[in-house]
Amino acid sequence: MNNVEERIAIVTGGASGIGQECVRQLRAAGWRVVVWDRSEQEGGVAVNIADYAAVAAVAKQLDGVDLLINAAGIAGGREPVAEKDPAEWDSVLxxxxxGTxxxxxxxxxxxxxKRGVIVNVASVAGTVMMKGRAHYAVSKAAVATLTRSLANEWASDGIRVIAVAPGYVKTPMIQRSIEAGELSEEKLAAMHPMNRLASTQEIAAAMIALAQPPFQFMTGEIVTIDGGMTLGK
Incomplete structure (x- = not known):
């Protein structure tokens, strides 16, 4: 990568949660960060990442990117597959x-x-099955496979592609569900041997670290950050 003054990052979903924390940490480290989100943000543009024409239009305005963080994502409802609205399935995917x-x-x-880096957000939901989460699980498992596919094809272009697979993270979305009584923080924490949820700061810090030169020989990896959730208890 180039020196700090020249480093440019695109962060999708940078208006909240993990994406917002990535933006904060990158800017604190001197990066120029452009946020791609559904609503226009300071230092960013409003774009629907599920619309390729819209994405391509804003991409053409850029001249070289060092880092792309694909953090935008939606969870959808928690109905079992037999009751799932196909429209919601389509939306989550x-x-x-x-979008990724x-x-x-x-x-x-x-x-x-710029021989840049892509960091995607996968999830342990792609490997640990949870009732009512089929749409989300499928989307995140596919992100992991896409990560490896892009890494394989683009390594010769000098582009590294990696992903992180978090356990439950205390994002504003999760916090709202807890406050509404839809989720129990105690039960969610108990799913992890470390008996807590991750913070957005922890996940963002790991994502940014993996994009740095010390990890320049790493590509195609899905880095699990789940407090031991996939180890079992």
């Missing part, structure tokens, strides 16, 4: 998987120019 692919594809020339 369109944002979580389609669209942004990576549209920014490929800019990433190749």
């Amino acid at each position: 369109a944002v979580n998987l389609g 692919f669209y942004c990576s594809h549209a920014l490929y020339p800019q990433l190749r120019k």
